[in-house]
Amino acid sequence: MxxxxxxxxxxxxxxxxxxxxxxxxxxxxxxxxxxxxxxxxxxxxxxxxxxxxxxxxxxxxxxxxxxxxxxxxxxxxxxxxxxxxxxxxxxxxxxxxxxxxxxxxxxxxxxxxxxxxxxxxxxxxxxxxxxxxxxxxxxxxxxxxxxxxxxxxxxxxxxxxxxxxxxxxxxxxxxxxxxxxxxxxxxxxxxxxxxxxxRDDLLPARMTVAGVRRESLRYGENPHQKAAFYTDGTNRPGVATARQIQGKALSYNNINDTDAAFEAVAEFTDPAVVIVKHANPCGIAVAATQAEAWDKALKCDPVSAFGGIVALNRPLEAEAAAKIATIFTEVIVAPDATEEARAILAKKKNLRLLLTGGLPDPTAAGIVVRSVAGGFLAQTRDNGRVDRADLKVVTKRAPTDAEMADLIFAFRVAKHVKSNAIVYVKDQATVGIGAGQMSRVDSARIAASKSADAAKAAGEAQPLTQGSVVASDAFFPFADGLEAAIAAGAVAVIQPGGSIRDDEVIAAADKAGIAMVFTGMRHFRH
Structure with a gap:
């Protein structure tokens, strides 16, 4: 006893x-x-x-x-x-x-x-x-x-x-x-x-997932769920390693969305801004300056950006901080921030500012784990990416250099959008995003519809998707999804290819006179 x-x-x-x-x-x-x-x-x-x-x-x-x-x-x-x-x-x-x-x-x-x-x-x-x-x-x-x-x-x-x-x-x-x-x-x-x-065996016969509790959270995705935040010791730059400079405590959903935003912004080398809402990007852009990238990203979906997460791939500068501070933002995450930028954001007491000290390597290997009843799924991180040399032109018209650059940009964005994902891009900025739909054609139509709303908000006469390129995270199983993108004004398409109806889809592209390239790589994100 x-x-x-x-x-x-x-x-x-x-x-x-x-x-x-x-x-x-x-x-x-x-x-x-x-x-x-x-x-x-x-x-x-x-x-x-x-x-x-x-x-x-x-x-x-x-x-x-x-x-x-x-x-x-x-x-x-x-x-x-x-x-x-x-x-x-x-x-x-x-x-x-x-x-x-x-x-x-x-x-x-x-x-x-x-x-x-x-x-x-x-x-x-x-x-x-x-x-x-x-x-x-x-x-x-x-x-x-x-x-x-x-x-x-x-x-x-x-x-x-x-x-x-x-x-x-x-x-x-x-x-x-x-x-x-x-x-x-x-x-x-x-x-x-x-x-x-x-021994290069990232998925061994026995796997144990271990973590150290960083903090207990008020609740999980919903108030009736308990939650805590754990670190795994890998020190991958991001929300788990960040210093919180200001603002109230992060919630479960804040952490999840911040991770999605920061992983997405790390895909780009030029000054980039990613705006995320409910784990999906609602605006991504690169530009010569952060402030310009912010304006371009916000234009894609200014309604959804309200209450969102903003990620940057460079130390936050004062001009960009002042622009971001004009709308309600839950979290800003960046490798660092200038003193001027910090002073501007300090006036927003509830806004969380996270500084990570670096960017995650989007090409690095790693393991992603998700629980299921009775066990868990483990897979290597989606660190795949395509460059110009990987692309196969399958239509009579080849993309222009500018279109090719936008196509590659769009496909990198699609990697971070929930499937089925359709992403319209113009001038290195998203102009329409369709995410998480059961039908790819619905994603194409929703993205176009939101683009039309954004154009109206910006006082423009035609949808932002007019003259854009479009990326699909997986192949078009039928021509209808592509036809919806063409109707929205897309002039070039990037998709993995591999459907039994590829010939039908290519024929629809040729009929419309648009360019299409195949990547041979899919980016499902469930």
Whole structure:
């Protein structure tokens, strides 16, 4: 039966790579009568601060060997942790073998994840795989009825308070044990993933998804859903790594939309602006300046832009910030922002400004995971892209140079629009977007209709799609979708091709005198 009263800490084992809070913990343990056992750098740091400490090798009578690989993997340590204080036979054996009980274990692991993230070579990564640490943590967590285990400096303050109140409680120790197993599971997952990457096996037979909770959110997509935001340690620039400069806390939907916007804007090298609403772009443009790119992107759908997310691929400048601030915007995300831009946005107290320090590489490999009932789907990130050399002209008329540039732009935008996706582009700016429809022809018509509305709002006589190019994320299964785009004024088309009715679609394009190119690559986004 586990003790319900506080368990005093008479002996503690400390072995930490992260020395944050170490001295405060050490002083509190000594002040409340605990003996501290330690090794290596932890013992040295404690001694230099004048905190009494006993080397583990002195405690066990067995020296550290194999360059420190074996320090705590001995019966005197693990017996002291695993021995049950409520079983007379355990106590008898501990006394017979001179094994002293250990009541608290404070261990954080060799920095394997940080070593990998730094780009270190294989030998350094392997040397930073901790063996003794996980063994100590798991042993202490298993025997949590009697032993407290600390795996994170953030846990020290509560334990220091508990020491002053007579010891750790069972509920504390159980919570710490759960956190300990979560830590070792994530650690092992990171190691397994690294080995998988070394053999270029991004989808191994066993996959574990691990994350660290960055924050609890007020709710999920809807108020009746619980939610939290986790980071995965990959340090891909984006919402998970960003500094929030101002504004209220991000919501679940804010985070999801911001990620969609920032991944999209990273596709472009010239100054670009992406406006996202409900995870779909409602305007994307590149231009010579950010301010011009904003004007072009906003023109595509000024109604949907209200309350949207804005992403930029360059440090935010004052002129663009002033323009963006004229409409209600939930989030602005950029690699950085000038002091002038920050000052302008500071007047919008609720607007969130996120600075990421860099852009994600749209061509980099990675894994995307989505839950389904009873499991999850995993796939590599859609890092595909096409350039001019990849395109096959299939119509009698070839695109002009300007049309070709717009076609490539449009197809990169389509990659970030929910399927079925139709994207009209003119002069490196979207002028109509149809997203998430069950029918491709409906997407083409909706995009054209919204373009007509945008033209009316801009005081223009004809739809913005007149003279545009159009991209389809997947092939046209029938000619009707293409015919809808032609009716909207499209003069060139980019699509993957591959339909059994490609000849019919090509014939419709030739009949209308428009150009069409095939990419051979699809960009479904469900």
């Amino acid at each position: 586990a003790p319900q009263t506080p368990v005093p800490v008479r002996r503690a084992l400390i072995s930490v790579s992260d020395k944050t809070g170490l001295l405060d913990l050490g002083r509190a343990l000594v002040a409340h009568g605990a003996e501290i056992l330690s090794t290596g750098g932890s013992a040295r740091a404690l001694r230099e601060a004048g905190i009494p400490v006993k080397d583990v090798s002195e405690h066990t009578g067995f020296p550290e060997i194999l360059d420190g690989r074996v320090k705590t993997l001995v019966p005197q340590v693990h017996g002291g942790i695993l021995g049950r204080r409520d079983l007379p036979e355990h106590l008898r054996q501990m006394e017979e073998h001179k094994i002293a009980p250990i009541d608290l274990v404070a261990v954080n692991l060799y920095p394997f994840e940080a070593t990998v993230a730094s780009g270190a070579g294989a030998e350094d990564c392997i040397e930073n795989i901790d063996i003794g640490g996980p063994a100590l943590i798991r042993a202490a967590a298993k025997n949590h009825d009697h032993v407290a285990v600390l795996t994170d400096p953030a846990q020290y303050a509560d334990i220091i308070t508990a020491l002053g109140e007579g010891g750790t409680t069972l509920s504390q120790r159980r919570a710490l044990a759960g956190a300990a197993y979560a830590r070792t599971a994530a650690y092992d997952a990171a190691i397994a993933q690294w080995f998988a990457e070394q």
